[in-house]
Amino acid sequence: MAFALSHASASMAQTPAGAPNPDDAVQYGAYVFRAGGCFECHTDTKAKGQPLAGGRGLPTPFGTFYSPNITPDPETGIGRWSEADFVKAMRQGLSPKGENYFPSFPYTAFAKITETDMRALWVYLRAQPPVKQPNKPHDVPFPFNLRLAVWGWKFLYFDDAPFTPDPAKPAAWNRGAYLVNALGHCGECHTQRNLLGGLKSDRMFGGSTDGAEGKPVPNITPHPSAGISRWSEKDIADFLGSGMTPDGDFTGGLMGDVIEQSTKYLTAEDRIAMAAYLKALPPVESPPRKPK
Ligand code: HEC
Ligand code: HEC
Structure with missing residues (x-):
């Protein structure tokens, strides 16, 4: 009830x-x-x-x-x-x-x-x-x-504020924002952290030099050179469903796990909503490469 x-x-x-x-x-x-x-x-x-x-x-x-x-x-x-x-x-x-x-x-x-x-x-x-x-x-x-x-x-x-939909934005954007930020926790890997392990809030989704078990994670904002601006909404939604990039390569590793265990189970509508949210993100530069 x-x-x-x-x-x-x-x-x-x-x-x-x-x-x-x-x-x-x-x-x-x-x-x-x-x-x-x-x-x-x-x-x-x-x-x-x-x-x-x-x-x-x-x-x-x-x-x-x-x-x-x-x-x-x-x-x-x-x-x-x-x-x-x-x-x-x-x-x-x-x-x-x-x-x-x-x-x-x-x-x-x-x-x-x-x-x-x-x-x-x-x-x-x-x-x-x-x-x-x-x-x-x-x-x-x-x-x-x-x-x-x-x-x-x-x-x-730690900001424990609840998710608040933005009434000025389309429903799909809001649904995507919720799935990406609350449930999908995509920013946890796709954002650079500072020395204390806090996410750099001005670099959200701009990629990370060591976010995935010490390995680099790509920028998923629509930044023209650093991000995935050439991926269409459909490219992103398809990738989250099958792991195939627009070039026909298949992802593996930790992103492969995310797709295999999580996003591939989502409905096409939900994957498109996530893609619409990512496409509308402000473009962010990638963090400088780590010196070897
Ligand atoms: C990125 C990895 C990660 C993901 C994703 C994750 N967890 Fe966890 N979870 C952990 C770790 C690590 C701890 C232990 C933290 C600690 O010891 O301080 C934990 C602790 C917990 C605990 C406390 C258990 C206890 O015995 O005290 C619960 C409950 C929990 N997670 C539920 C969930 C649920 C539900 C989800 C999915 C919505 C989830 N977790 C997703 C890594 C994860
Ligand atoms: C556990 C860490 C982790 C999480 C969580 C994660 N990703 Fe990823 N993601 C990666 C890694 C690592 C790659 C690079 C994979 C590769 O090179 O094949 C990647 C690649 C991508 C790409 C392709 C980018 C490119 O330029 O090739 C997209 C799009 C993407 N992720 C979206 C998401 C979305 C949306 C979520 C949330 C549902 C998410 N990721 C959650 C680690 C993660």
Whole structure:
């Protein structure tokens, strides 16, 4: 009941075109879960790990973080959590005990997820099979291993404001903005970070010298030389569906995972909405190459 009510109040920009109906909680949750890319980080596919049981290593300039088990197992997963615990983790980056999560968990983006979608994620996660698998400790040296220090980081870089549609923009742009910034967290890899690991807000989507496990990530703004201005809206939408670039090459690596586990499951309308948003971004220069 509460689910149907919150859906009714969701604005047009947040209603997925052609996606499962939010009234079908688990199926709709599966869709939101794909759009959020939760599977990639929380499944150790390299070691053929169980879905969502965690253990995937996420190398960063600060050390390697290991994703936790988010299956409903009561001992090793989040089986004892309440929905409020889940919402607090996703929106505030805080554990049930009130400890900070490291921003390798992209709650900076997830804080902007709508209420309908957040509830759907929770319902979906609860419906998954529990897997008993203890979490691996992070391999991150001092001082970056201090959860308390994340307060300072959050003060500087964490904006927990909800997503607000821009009524002056077309519905597709708003839907795309939501998918790219809130669920898809595309800027987390496609934006240069400063020395403290905060996204450079004047360089959003301008690419990164080391954003993908230490490797460069391309500029996806319509900058005429540095970005993807020659890609049409359809080129971008097709790429997010199949991984094929306009030159006929196929992407692999981390972007391959994003497509394989996330964007290829989205409807054509949603992929076009993301492309329309990217095409309308302000063009941004790429960061200078790192000296070798
Ligand atoms: C870029 C990788 C990444 C993505 C994508 C990601 N997570 Fe996580 N998540 C993490 C990491 C790393 C942590 C642990 C952070 C820490 O220990 O401070 C985490 C922690 C969590 C926790 C807390 C678990 C616990 O035991 O305390 C929950 C819940 C969670 N993620 C849910 C999700 C959901 C739902 C999605 C998809 C919408 C998602 N995550 C997407 C990396 C990711
Ligand atoms: C985990 C890091 C990561 C995330 C998250 C990510 N990307 Fe990427 N993306 C990459 C990398 C790395 C490449 C380069 C792949 C290659 O060279 O084949 C790339 C390439 C691309 C390209 C092609 C650009 C070009 O010039 O070839 C587009 C378009 C793109 N990403 C869009 C997105 C969108 C939209 C999202 C959010 C749904 C997203 N990416 C999320 C890492 C990421």
